[in-house]
Amino acid sequence: MEHEIADPVGTGPGRVLITGAGGQLGAALAEVFPEADALTRADWDVTHPLSDLVTQCYLVLHAAAWTDVDGAESDPDGATRVNVEGTRNVVALGAPVVYYSTDYVFDGRKSEPYVESDEPNPLSVYGRTKLDGEREVRAGWIVRSSWLYGWTSHNFVRTMLRLGAEQDEVAVVDDQRGSPTFVGHLAEATKDVLELPHGVYHVTAAGDCTWAELAEAIFEEAGLDCRVRRITTAELGRPAPRPANSVLRSERGAPELPHWREGLRECLARL
């Protein structure tokens, strides 16, 4: 069955499409690429093919995804439909694709940062479906990033701001390490990625921390008087396993982003 966007905007060449524009990265991309057609899930549910008539475009920034990491464990078919079959429908448009992927394609057992040539070995259903989605891409750029947050949607920064205003103490995991990346910086860097040859690139904020360290930084920057109690992943007991180390770095000349702490300050300034 073909699914047409309700209000197709232009059918000629020269169009950029953004999928998942209702999400945190999609919203940032829509600001950085104001000429693009920013499609929310209501405009295009990517699990349905789009008609060629309404989708002539030369580039797709594919930010739509099933991102509920724990929910994917109990609904692997749902996650597969969006992350794998949805990507297949995006690729079928025939334009080069920027596919945003994740640090969760790695198992976290490496003691150093992961580079592009490291072998993925996802621990979770989400990570597996995102890796399978990478393998759907025929022409374009696979941009792996990590721990995204922005000024919209659900994310760790917004959750901590809420909890920090309500509680004296929050329990936060201190045995997972990554690079929290501000979607505004990732969206800007996408322009530089487009200048690079097609391939896989690791694009994250500089520096790294644990979730507990990130929570402390959020409270400090926001002036919230809330303690962080450091707990383990096992204590938290979430359904999906997560990599202990998911710091990504590039060996392929990917754009370098500002330090995560700078991204945090920029994000807080918008909230």
Ligand SMILES: NC(=O)c1ccc[n+]([C@@H]2O[C@H](COP(=O)([O-])OP(=O)(O)OC[C@H]3O[C@@H](n4cnc5c(N)ncnc54)[C@H](OP(=O)(O)O)[C@@H]3O)[C@@H](O)[C@H]2O)c1
């Ligand atoms: N969040 C992270 O920490 C992180 C880390 C690394 C990589 N990534 C990747 O970065 C990309 C953007 O993530 P994000 O953090 O911006 O996620 P997000 O805020 O959850 O946004 C994802 C968007 O995709 C939409 N979507 C879900 N199913 C869809 C479908 N069938 N058709 C069309 N749209 C659909 C969602 O709509 P609804 O809100 O209506 O469901 C949501 O607006 C994703 O590819 C993600 O895998 C994320």
